[in-house]
Amino acid sequence: MVAIWIVKMMYFKSGGGSLTDEEQQVTDLLQAMVRIPSVAAKEGQVADLIEAFLAPELSTGLIKRERISYAPGRDNLVLTIGDPNAQRWLGVDGHMDVVDAGDPNKWQFPPFSAQIEDGKLYGRGATDMKSGLAAAVVAFKQIAHEELDHGVQLMATVGEEIDNYGARQLAAAGYGDRLTGLLVAEPGNSNVDAAERGIIDYTLTAQGKAAHSSRPDLGANAIHGLFAFANAALTATAPLQAKDDPILGHATHNIDIIHGGNQINSLPESAYLRGNIRTTMIADNDAFIAALKQAAKTSVPKGVHLSLSIDSVLSAAAAAPDNALIQKVQQARQRIGLQRGAVAYRTGITDAALFFHDGLDLAIYGPGNDTSHETDEYVDLQDVFDSIKVYKDVFKNY
Secondary structure, three states: OHHHHHHHHHHHHOOOOOOOHHHHHHHHHHHHHHOOOOEOOOHHHHHHHHHHHOHHHHHHOOOEEEEEEEEOOEEEEEEEEEOOOOOOEEEEEEEOOEOOOOOHHHOOOOOOOOOEEOOEEEOOOHHHHHHHHHHHHHHHHHHOOOOOOOEEEEEEEOOHHHHOHHHHHHHHOOOOOOOOEEEEOOOOOOOOEOEEOEEEEEEEEEEOEOOEOOOHHHOEOHHHHHHHHHHHHHHHHHHHHHOEEOOOEEOEEEEEEEEEOOOOOEOOOEEEEEEEEEEOOOOOHHHHHHHHHHHOOOOOOOOOEEEEEEEEEEOOEEOOOOOHHHHHHHHHHHHOOOOOOOOOOEOOOOOHHHHOOOOOEEEEOOOOOOOOOOOOOEEEHHHHHHHHHHHHHHHHHO
16 A cells, blocks of 8 residues: 555656546556566566466456466467457567666666656656556456457566567467457557567678788688678668568678687687678568578688578568557547557567568557667656557457
């Protein structure tokens, strides 16, 4: 009771007035979630919170539950409501992990304190994306008590911030196969996104031979091999980057990490670089990987050998901007007095690509702003409260 009173007083201080029961529920749940430092770990504790919140519905069978372990302490949680034999299934996705908070001394409030000030909740994961997950869980709990002629499947995943580990596991097990629509509760500044670019992370390693810098003829400079590859790769991928996808725009290719050498007067024996590519539907992963493989065959200094590793791949996912789920979200926003959201696309990635298939309705929509991964990440509580109302409408009417 003391904790609830404190939260209410903080909200009064901001001029927001008293909280409704629904607003109090999501505020308490979100604070508890943010206080778990689930930095590539401890997602099972977030799943425990969700299950405790849904305990009445789970015990009566209104909500069906599955825990799918990825690693010790890291469980995906899959919850379902509605007609188990339905032809229409709406998937709802949210991840439970967060990125590292960085230097806590640079934060206005401790990054895992879930401090509330002036109607904003601060903390790592507040925007990306525990607010969207908390809002979806509260909406899910309420809609579980209604008769549905379709099914809703809520998936809380692990490891999204690293390589979408949880979504990969669930997709491989077939959890996305029956979905006709997918709502990803990622933050979007009121945008309603229908697409996201794909991604390729790769590593190019060059192996040469060490020698004194005054006698390069006795060695093989691995860094020079990197330069040869970099020039070849950027040239080979330029035509792909020039293609203008009607939904996703232009693909991008950047070399972001380069490392090699130990001493200024010694030829580097080994070196590596890492690159990141964001792909589209018309400049896709296969085309970029083929270009990288061709670049890895480029001419290099004698004695240098190149090795290419494709480390992580996700395909682009693009649904029609006016697909049925986008329309349901827009209608729900209008019914609660909000304007229609701008329909755009994501340059970043979500779990959507793992579950995407032809014909899937897709909407990426949730509370939050551009403070994802930043110091003093926060979410406006009113944005979270509005999202619950939108989610309830969509869950019921999809």
